[in-house]
Amino acid sequence: MTITIAATNEVLLSSDEQSAARDFVQSLGGHPVQIGSGQDAELPVEVARVFELVLEAMAEGRPVSIEAMPENLTTTAAAGLLGLSRPTLMKLVREGRIPAHKVGSHHRLRSADVLRLKDELRLERQQAVFDVMDLEDELASNNP
Numbered sequence: 153m154t155i156t157i158a159a160t161n162e163v164l165l166s167s168d169e170q171s172a173a174r175d176f177v178q179s180l181g182g183h184p185v186q187i188g189s190g191q192d193a194e195l196p197v198e199v200a201r202v203f204e205l206v207l208e209a210m211a212e213g214r215p216v217s218i219e220a221m222p223e224n225l226t227t228t229a230a231a232g233l234l235g236l237s238r239p240t241l242m243k244l245v246r247e248g249r250i251p252a253h254k255v256g257s258h259h260r261l262r263s264a265d266v267l268r269l270k271d272e273l274r275l276e277r278q279q280a281v282f283d284v285m286d287l288e289d290e291l292a293s294n295n296p
Contacts, residue, residue, distance in 0.1 A: 173207045174207075222263060227241055227242060227245075233267075250266070
């Protein structure tokens with residue numbers, strides 16, 4: 153059984169509020185912020201980055217959605233997060249590249265494992281681009 157609880161709050165910013173959001177984003181960079189109790193608190197870099205992204209989108213008048221990722225993902229959801237087709241993801245599961253467990257007859261993947269694989273795939277793609285650039289340089293130096 154799956155229970156979904158959704159809370160939706162729509163907040164539209166006026167142009168003055170958008171400008172204030174832009175100013176606040178520029179001031180976030182690792183400086184202390186004042187929390188509701190009036191105390192200063194240092195935001196961790198990751199948290200400041202989340203606020204920065206949210207405020208940038210709001211300052212531009214774009215919609216923002218924030219949600220917690222479930223501990224386990226379906227193969228369809230994981231494939232979407234990875235930018236892969238579901239059959240390609242299942243191939244990676246069969247190869248042992250990412251662990252999966254079964255719930256009934258369906259595979260599930262831990263979100264932490266999916267995010268780890270996402271980082272690995274990004275690094276592999278980045279390395280492939282560098283390899284192609286090196287090959288181009290090598291070919292260019294061999295053909296004067």
